[in-house]
Amino acid sequence: MLDNDSKKIFGWSGPAAGAAIFRIIKNIGPISRTDIVKKTGLSKSTVSVHTKKLLEMGLIKESKSKNKSVGSVGRNRKLLKFAKNNGYIIAIDLGATSLNVGLCNLDAEIIDLKGKSVLVNSGPKKIMVEIDNFIEELIVNNNVSRNKIFGIGMGVPGPVEFSKGLPVSPPIMPGWHHVPLKEILQDKYNCPSFIDNDVNVMAVGEKHAGVAQNFSNFIFIKIGTGIGAGIICEDKLYRGSKGCAGDIGHISINGEEELCPCGNRGCLEIVAAGPAIAKKAKEAAKKRESDFLLSVLNKKGDITAKDVGEAIKKNDSSAIEIVKNSGQKIGQVTSRLVNFYNPSLIIIGGGVANIGNYLISAIKEEVFRHSTSLAVQDLEIELSKKNEEVGIIGAAAMAVNEIYSHDNVTEMVYLDSN
């Protein structure tokens, strides 16, 4: 057997034609056998043999819709595609204040979704019960046979030791430190499970089915209660040496002095995230700088970032100023990241992302003004288009990626071959 070290260092794991063919079909299918021959350089015979085996194993399907041949004449191609409905993935997106659980197919498409407001700091015991209930509902309502659940993916709002599936001292998740989530889920549902930081998961979701599908190096920035980033490097999630890469919420902002719970002053998160926007709006209301915000404050006794979004829709100048200001600060940090990382795409997501276009405009302006000219050449900055679902999609995609990773696929194909 291959030891893990050699796999990692040398990326080698036995005769791999079958795995390569499967991977092509899964990732860029539907595709004809002829095109696989062209893509791989394998012979027609080899492709024929392996696709036959993959079909028998139920890993791929022959698509009904036939495809015209390359010229005007000739036999039509039969397209092969990944059998994405041959199993299920459970996707869990746990936020600071919300829980979503989805039933997905093997292409991370959402089949059914349950969600509710929860407080993550009410602790793992309570939350895990909620998760179990949702999963049971999804299984029953959709007639899922349990042995067809191939894996579970989960995002949590804090750093995670990915390989072990353990949350690590998450400040907003008291009581969750080193709770063995991976084991708990694996044992309960008898399938592999994968836990990661929610922002990382969202980045994976954008890569799999969002605006980043054709980008190899990009940064997903989540703006919500806090601010964090997910980093995709050469098409793969980059976690960093301790799993906390992308933790940009505590980068300091020029000239800001506000004390952050982390102990430093002027952290991006404390001066620009949702709560900061809400706080400033409240101050503006109190100073009577905005009639709309004042009326909200009087009516509800408090102002949220969402209210500021409503104010912007009404063209409230105070709200616009507050959001612009947040955008500038986030843009300041983003421009530094752009200089350092030279991504081809920045995605803005999270609960505050859609507060109004002033936010992303301010970010763009700041980045394009302050980053190196070469670094911003061809750089795109976009809002997430599946902001609500991308956590679920990403959690499922992460599980799928792991399950069908190089080594596992090779094993699958060749375990069967005897």
Place this chain on the structure above:
Amino acid sequence: MLDNDSKKIFGWSGPAAGAAIFRIIKNIGPISRTDIVKKTGLSKSTVSVHTKKLLEMGLIKESKSKNKSVGSVGRNRKLLKFAKNNGYIIAIDLGATSLNVGLCNLDAEIIDLKGKSVLVNSGPKKIMVEIDNFIEELIVNNNVSRNKIFGIGMGVPGPVEFSKGLPVSPPIMPGWHHVPLKEILQDKYNCPSFIDNDVNVMAVGEKHAGVAQNFSNFIFIKIGTGIGAGIICEDKLYRGSKGCAGDIGHISINGEEELCPCGNRGCLEIVAAGPAIAKKAKEAAKKRESDFLLSVLNKKGDITAKDVGEAIKKNDSSAIEIVKNSGQKIGQVTSRLVNFYNPSLIIIGGGVANIGNYLISAIKEEVFRHSTSLAVQDLEIELSKKNEEVGIIGAAAMAVNEIYSHDNVTEMVYLDSN
């Protein structure tokens, strides 16, 4: 033949046992056949056949020093190692003010080295002649037969379009824009050549033979005339989408207003690199804050960063303050990078790195104070130990890495097999 796309996406390139075995021997040799069997999971017979072939081809050698067997009894192992002296690599390290050309073996070890002061902005025509002269000298002096030159690696002080080997609009390299260095060298010396940014090259050098050999994710920071970073991500150089990743010299510093030629204010490079240190030292001298610096100024009419280093050796408090201040600023930027990238190592190199320990202490202090606690857990910050040679080593290592990359090795092994 495999098309390039599929190679990149699927990492697949035909029967690879021979290549895998070669790679193991090259990267972690000397190693016995038995250990290769354990590492790869291949059968003894397969390893035997391929090592035999690799020996015949001269790609590997049998080491003379014998290795005891695992238990107390049994036949001794014969160790196999990469035949690193079977060919040569020419390594070129072009700096803003210096040129070094080295003759290296296939393990990027320096056999002979030539260097002189040149000004890169005197243009490619002049410099390329200097390079050619050095190469000729090295070839003649060391009795190198020209067909044994397997490749050329070169670092230049500015961004490079790596795949084409073209410098890109480098501000400090007027006249070098899009000069086809790769082609020129390839055609002249009839071997593959690889051009990259000097900082990237140095990072590769640290990974190959410097302090970073056991680190998978680290940042090399070069402090000299400018400030730049080389990023290693999962053991590989990360170049970014436009090849300008690591361009941290123009990240802005809190509270600094000095105008940078780039158009922005308070850029790290303009307030903390070698020239900034020299400038501040001159001001201090003029203000008569330091006798030593004043005497230097009077003697030479100018002060360089090197002089400041000398002042520090004499415990000059002005010089110490100036260098500490630079360290703080570099540390400020570094701490942001640490939060974002979560590396396990930061290496400080370049001409100014050894100006005195106050520099790295200040950097360390800043990083450990301002970065997230999880991000600095296990983080090491070290000076480069081969500061002078690491550009040459890295240029050679880059060439070697490319020449013996997965695809090329596979080809080599299997071209021979018919």
Place this chain on the structure above:
DNA sequence: TTAATTTGTTTGACATTCGAACAAATATAA
């Protein structure tokens, strides 16, 4: 209807890999 074209399968030859037997080198015990 036939020929040309394109797609996909089958087949026999060849190359690669494996397990098992064998050979070589070394330490320990008789």
Place this chain on the structure above:
DNA sequence: TTATATTTGTTCGAATGTCAAACAAATTAA
């Protein structure tokens, strides 16, 4: 010293994987 156990490495025949070429199928144009 000799015999035996142990470890390392090679050789050989069988099994497996891959390929090129022949074949079969599906489609268009003449």
